[in-house]
Amino acid sequence: MKHIKAIIASIALFAMFAGTSLQAKVEIQWWHAFGGRLGELLDEQVNKFNASQDKYTVVHTRKGNYSETLNAGIAAFRAGQHPNILMVFEVGTASLMAAKGAYVPMYQLMKDAGQRFNPKGFVSAVSGYYTTTDGKMLSMPYNSSTPVLWVNKDLMKKAGLDPEMDLSTWKRVGNALDAAKAKGIDMPFCTCWHSWVHLENFSAYHNIPFATKANGFAGLDTELAFNSPVHIKHIQTLGKWAQEGKFKYMGRRNEAGKNFRAGECMLMTESSAGYAGIKKEAKFEFGIRHLPYYGGTEAPQNTIIGGSSLWALSGKSKEENKATAAFLAFLSKTDIQAKWHQDTGYLGVTTAAASATKKSGFYKSNPGTDLAGIQMMRNKVTQNSKGLRLGSFDQIRGIIDEEMEGVYNGTKTAQVALDSAVKRGNVLLRRFERANK
């Protein structure tokens, strides 16, 4: 009996030492939401970091789409099994900000690790989203994009339209769709991310509030306001197009991107970051245009970002936090950022990356890739165009999607649907306010 105990003890000891010698490198976990082409590019960044030094290893895991990644991270946090770095899309920002104690703020992380880090190097339209009102940066912007209009030039020609025609307003887009429908184009218009493009960015672009209290930046007691006449007019137009077969609804997220890349859809509103996939798969000539607007309004103001930032979750050892800081600092380097921007169509989130890209002549040889940046920074931001900071916003988007489905399938008018979405969303905002007092 004694012998067996001794043997077990020595095996355990051996295993411990073997373990430590293998783990001389500090390993940190990064949970993210990128698959497909974007996933490949992300993997490339991680490999580059792991090869660039011998102290740290980053292991990345895809946890599903944005919402699933956020939920996996939150559930893991409750169970104490969370990763070091969590990718959180812009919609979840308010939820994380309110969860003080769940994360190590970026400025703190960098300071503790002794990393040189300049928050001023980020484009303010992007970093403003992740910075507190007193100027402290809480998370690191990773990928940011803004919606643009994608054009299938071959289908435009088939519809008898000039592929370079003016598509700056929704009225002109409507005319183009009429012509396309008349020529038998099956899917003249499609869109991804309904709420993000047609309500959130729409509000900023037309300089009207999406929610009160500066879209939630000024306080938790904000209320939704996207049922104004201009909003209703736009959603009603989309509903009408859907009824007339000019607009095909493919799903709530970016499902329509498949149809565009396959050459079925003529005009699509989608993130500028659709670029990676479209460039890789499209077998037709495509163009990029600014997001359309309505004349006689304050548009075009500027659009806002979508995308994600990286949060360093709390409860990790000092060594691991150091590794996290080193990796995040690596990601904000100019060459990494410039490459990411050019490969994906995401915005260059640091000013240095944007100017390096310009210098390299990339915009000239890839026309349209600079439009997203221009569109975001074309005017001085107003209270309505700074971004959104709303609690439970992922769920509110779900509600908006549900109600918009009612408009597209013709069971609801835009007025009824948006009023109902505002009412239902406000209930969630009050619940969030109460839980985060």
Add this chain to the structure above:
Amino acid sequence: MEKRVFFKGWWLPTLLVAPQLLISFVFFFYPSGQAIWNSLFLPDPFGLKTEFVGLDNFRFLLSDPYYLASFKTTVIFSTAVSVSSMALGLYLAALADRLIKGAGVYQTLLIWPYAIAPAIAGVLWLFMFNGNIGLASYYLKALGYEWNHTLKGDQAMFLVILASSWGRISYNFLFFLAGLQAIPKSIIEAAAIDGASFWKRFGTIVIPLLSPITFFLLVVNIVYAFFDTFGVIHTITSGGPEQSTTILVYKVFSDGFVSQDLGSSAAQSVILLVLVGILTVIQFKYIERKVHY
């Protein structure tokens, strides 16, 4: 005459029921108690702080029209799944029962779909009806029928019922077939000699003699439709469009794990617990009485 076994002393019976009690406690009483406890609180998603709110979660739920609508959705969904899969199962069993040659092959093939997990079945049907690449939707379109279950609630409902019933038909078939084969041939033959037609025999002899099995299957199918169809709904519609396929169990999941509203989710679990309790009592108290064993 009833036979009863008595144990002397108390430790042996205690020991014998202990494993079952332990399992019930760990997997039923403890989680149920947790759900009841949590339904009285409003926690933040990360579990950093929580507030006692009494019955506010229930008040919040019962004033939500979408929650009330999900009761109706659940009733429609479970009835449709149970009735359609049982009817088809019985029909196929009646056919297979009359087979003389190759019965084994037919039976094996008919039981096959039961081996497929709900989530996989969901993905399978989703592929066929996918608006971009689906074969079924392609042919429907060729026939002039516009299929888009991401937008049309009734189509989405039809699809989840179809996908949920499909594997269930096999299960019901299996039990009905066993039931049919257990009916003594002599009774049926006697009725046939008396001049009763097939349908007469089926209606007055077979169905009453099958009633214990039918009752068992009804209970099992309703429980299945209530709880085990989660995978199908999650993969095909995620409860949409406009929550038209959000059944009660799916709402517990989506409010709790998608929306991170654990208070409301716990309250829904409690309501569901009560509901299942009532259903069980009704089933065994009233329906079982009419069953001939």
